[in-house]
Amino acid sequence: MRSFKAYFKKEILESVRGNKYLILFVGTIFWALLDPLVLKLLPLLLKNYLPADLTVLFSTFNRDTAFQTFLKDLFQIGTIIIALTLMGLLSNEVSLKKLVFPYSRGANPAGVVLAKYIHYTVTISLFILIAFLTNYFYINRLFTGGMLSIEIALKSSLLYILYYSVLLSILLCLSSLFKRGLIAGITVLVLGYTLSIFNQFKVVRAYLPNYLLFKAADIGHIFDNSLIPTVIISFCIIILLIFFSILRMKKIDVA
Amino acid sequence: MIKVVNLKKSYGRLEALKSISFEVEKGSVFGFIGRNGAGKTTTMNILTGLIKFNGGKIFIKGKDFLKNKQELVRSIGYLPETPTFYNYMNTYEYLNFIARIIGCNLKKTRKSVGKLLEMVKLTKQGKRRIGGYSRGMKQRLALAVAFMNSPEILFLDEPASALDPEGRVEMLELIEGLKDDKITIFLSTHILNDAERVCDKICIIDEGKILLTKNLSQLYETYIQPIFDVEFEEDPEDEVNLLKKFSWIESIKENGRRISIYVKDIDYAKKEILKELSKLDNNITSYRTRKSTLEDIFIRMVSKNEII
Numbered sequence: 001m002r003s004f005k006a007y008f009k010k011e012i013l014e015s016v017r018g019n020k021y022l023i024l025f026v027g028t029i030f031w032a033l034l035d036p037l038v039l040k041l042l043p044l045l046l047k048n049y050l051p052a053d054l055t056v057l058f059s060t061f062n063r064d065t066a067f068q069t070f071l072k073d074l075f076q077i078g079t080i081i082i083a084l085t086l087m088g089l090l091s092n093e094v095s096l097k098k099l100v101f102p103y104s105r106g107a108n109p110a111g112v113v114l115a116k117y118i119h120y121t122v123t124i125s126l127f128i129l130i131a132f133l134t135n136y137f138y139i140n141r142l143f144t145g146g147m148l149s150i151e152i153a154l155k156s157s158l159l160y161i162l163y164y165s166v167l168l169s170i171l172l173c174l175s176s177l178f179k180r181g182l183i184a185g186i187t188v189l190v191l192g193y194t195l196s197i198f199n200q201f202k203v204v205r206a207y208l209p210n211y212l213l214f215k216a217a218d219i220g221h222i223f224d225n226s227l228i229p230t231v232i233i234s235f236c237i238i239i240l241l242i243f244f245s246i247l248r249m250k251k252i253d254v255a
Numbered sequence: 256m257i258k259v260v261n262l263k264k265s266y267g268r269l270e271a272l273k274s275i276s277f278e279v280e281k282g283s284v285f286g287f288i289g290r291n292g293a294g295k296t297t298t299m300n301i302l303t304g305l306i307k308f309n310g311g312k313i314f315i316k317g318k319d320f321l322k323n324k325q326e327l328v329r330s331i332g333y334l335p336e337t338p339t340f341y342n343y344m345n346t347y348e349y350l351n352f353i354a355r356i357i358g359c360n361l362k363k364t365r366k367s368v369g370k371l372l373e374m375v376k377l378t379k380q381g382k383r384r385i386g387g388y389s390r391g392m393k394q395r396l397a398l399a400v401a402f403m404n405s406p407e408i409l410f411l412d413e414p415a416s417a418l419d420p421e422g423r424v425e426m427l428e429l430i431e432g433l434k435d436d437k438i439t440i441f442l443s444t445h446i447l448n449d450a451e452r453v454c455d456k457i458c459i460i461d462e463g464k465i466l467l468t469k470n471l472s473q474l475y476e477t478y479i480q481p482i483f484d485v486e487f488e489e490d491p492e493d494e495v496n497l498l499k500k501f502s503w504i505e506s507i508k509e510n511g512r513r514i515s516i517y518v519k520d521i522d523y524a525k526k527e528i529l530k531e532l533s534k535l536d537n538n539i540t541s542y543r544t545r546k547s548t549l550e551d552i553f554i555r556m557v558s559k560n561e562i563i
């Protein structure tokens with residue numbers, strides 16, 4: 001608990017002074033603002049340059065499709081930003097020998113790992129929640145039609161939060177395994193994008209975390225029974241990988 | 256206080272520690288000396304629980320170190336060779352961070368942080384970010400970290416390597432002061448004069464093997480024999496070759512026109528050396544005998560002259 005508190009405060013200080021909050025903020029909330037605006041303005045700007053049938057395509061955006069576009073962009077760009085900002089979570093501490101003093105004064109690896117995981121999960125969850133609400137608000141202003149409601153937006157954001165919690169646990173674990181954070185970051189990106197391909201296969205998709213993203217965009221039936229295995233598996237992955245990271249940080253040479 | 260038995264450590268193929276054993280008594284200063292790459296830092300990293308080892312046993316305060324690591328580490332302070340901090344923090348923030356890890360109560364911490372900074376002379380720079388500190392300032396801060404919560408055992412890896420002359424003297428005085436407080440100190444240093452001044456026991460390590468562990472007083476008794484320093488008028492190359500042939504001369508260290516003669520049989524040498532020197536074809540400008548210092552002993556030990 002001592003190490004947990006010490007490291008939780010340290011992560012806050014590090015995120016403030018290293019502008020990590022700002023970067024994560026831009027990575028999530030910025031898109032929530034920009035996406036609806038672009039969707040609304042682009043057809044207007046390009047009206048004179050586009051063939052008529054394409055203009056039709058743009059103007060068919062209603063609140064639902066605008067929301068789905070935001071979800072897609074958040075996944076594609078948010079994942080890159082989160083992976084690259086947080087890839088050195090544990091590997092930097094080890095390779096830059098930052099743990100020599102804390103470990104030599106009895107820091108508990110479990111506290112260190114949990115503090116990092118919980119701090120960034122809470123941060124990202126909060127940003128995602130704000131992003132979804134902002135996006136919902138903007139879409140309501142700019143678009144009409146569709147069945148999007150605040151309840152749907154919140155449900156959808158919960159699935160995103162769970163998805164990024166899984167992603168973060170994978171990142172944490174890889175970061176404890178590799179000396180270089182970049183390897184962890186790129187592995188997570190490749191994993192995140194390729195697993196999405198499986199959303200086309202009905203048989204397997206419910207057993208992979210990326211199904212959470214699929215359901216988040218399934219406006220109208222976001223929460224249904226098909227999510228049960230996905231949610232259970234997601235929590236299992238998180239617990240398992242955190243446990244593994246703690247073991248690894250207990251065994252690792254820090255000097 | 257610390258007992259090490261047949262400790263082994265390899266980095267891949269390289270055997271950094273080849274089964275070393277020694278013991279450190281409570282309240283003593285243990286001087287750990289050896290050339291670059293001898294294995295000093297490796298040993299200290301193992302004894303502070305920062306890296307794993309491949310064989311052997313370690314006991315600290317009579318307890319098996321591997322089994323009670325988390326508990327034992329709490330009574331240990333470590334000043335590493337190249338200390339690293341979170342550079343975006345200032346000194347107060349870092350010390351508070353460490354205090355939280357140790358679990359000191361906050362009121363006590365505030366007082367002790369002030370005192371520690373005074374001790375290492377960083378009070379004025381306390382509000383500056385550590386990233387902008389000089390090497391010596393970082394070493395001072397590292398000392399403050401090692402001292403937090405008054406540990407029973409202190410590991411100091413070349414604590415004065417980045418300090419100014421004044422700082423070095425202060426460090427020695429500090430170590431002498433700690434001895435009175437019954438704190439056990441494990442000190443690695445290249446400054447043998449310093450080791451001579453503060454250590455109770457000396458341990459010489461070379462290429463991962465321990466060449467000798469002895470109390471300083473014993474060391475002088477055993478290796479007390481004098482060294483003969485002779486200075487010639489001209490470069491004494493031929494003369495050195497001539498002298499080297501004598502069986503009672505162990506080795507000769509040359510330094511321009513000056514040579515230092517190490518002997519095996521002192522009583523015999525005292526009688527013979529002047530006789531032999533006077534026969535030489537090179538005038539002698541000075542002749543002096545002196546007691547061996549730790550430095551002489553060290554150099555003789557590690558230059559593979561095991562017969563002293």
Ligand SMILES: Nc1ncnc2c1ncn2[C@@H]1O[C@H](COP(=O)(O)OP(=O)(O)OP(=O)(O)O)[C@@H](O)[C@H]1O
Nearest residue numbers: 266269271289290291292293294295296297298336
């Ligand atoms: N992380 C490492 N990986 C591989 N080899 C290492 C590592 N750390 C140390 N060594 C090797 O182990 C041996 C002992 O190194 P160590 O740092 O203990 O020496 P030292 O006595 O502290 O030297 P110095 O006086 O230069 O500080 C050296 O040959 C060194 O190259």
Ligand SMILES: [Mg+2]
Nearest residue numbers: 295296297336
């Ligand atoms: Mg060293």
